[in-house]
Amino acid sequence: MNIIKRPLGLYKANCYVLIKDGKSLIIDPGFHSKHIIEMVGDSEPIAVLLTHGHCDHVSALDEICEYYNIPAYLHPLDQELLQLIRRRPSVYKKKMYTNCKDLVAGKLEVGPFKIMRTSYTRP
Numbered sequence: 352m353n354i355i356k357r358p359l360g361l362y363k364a365n366c367y368v369l370i371k372d373g374k375s376l377i378i379d380p381g382f383h384s385k386h387i388i389e390m391v392g393d394s395e396p397i398a399v400l401l402t403h404g405h406c407d408h409v410s411a412l413d414e415i416c417e418y419y420n421i422p423a424y425l426h427p428l429d430q431e432l433l434q435l436i437r438r439r440p441s442v443y444k445k446k447m448y449t450n451c452k453d454l455v456a457g458k459l460e461v462g463p464f465k466i467m468r469t470s471y472t473r474p
Contacts, residue, residue, distance in 0.1 A: 355390045359383050364407035370394045374462045377415060381407045384414035391419075397462045399423040401451065404432025409447065416449045424459065424466075425451035 353370040360382025367378040368390040375394035379402055380387050396419045401409055404425060412433075416423050425433070433447040459466040 357386060357390055359386055360407055360410065362407040364405075366390070368394075368396075369464060371463045374464075376400060376461060376464045378402065379408040380411040380415045382410050384411040384418065387411055387415055388418065396421050398464075400454070400461075400466065401425040401429070404429035409433060413447055413449050423449050423451045424454035424461075426455065427453045 355368040355370070356365050358364065359366050362381070364379060364381040366381055366387055368387070369376045369378065370392075373394055375391050375396045377387060377391065377396055377399045380399060396415075398421050399412060399415055401412070401423060409432075412423055415421075430451060433449075433451070454466070
C-alpha cells in the first residue's frame with residue numbers, strides 16, 4: 352500500500368490518499384481539491400473517509416465527491432458539523448451537499464481497504 356500525506360489549507364490539516372491495487376481512498380479532504388486530485392494521480396478513487404466533521408477535514412468534500420462521483424463516509428454523530436457554516440473560514444462558508452454514508456464502529460470494507468474503527472467529534 353502506498354500512503355500519500357499532505358498538509359493542506361489554512362490549518363495545515365493532513366489529507367491522506369491510500370493507494371492499493373490501483374484503487375485509492377481519500378481521507379480528510381480538508382482544502383484545495385486540486386492538490387488532492389494531484390495526490391490521487393492515476394489511481395481510481397473509490398470513496399472518501401472523514402475522521403470527523405471539522406472544516407479543516409471536510410471543506411473540499413463536495414468538489415472531490417462530485418469530481419470522482421464517489422461516496423463519502425462519516426460517523427453519524429458528526430453529520431451536523433457539515434452544516435455548521437459559522438465555524439468555517441470565510442472563503443468556505445457554503446452549505447455542504449454531499450450526503451455521507453454512516454461510518455460506525457466495526458468493520459467496513461471499501462474495495463481493497465478494510466476500515467476497522469472511527470470516532471466522532473462531540474458538537
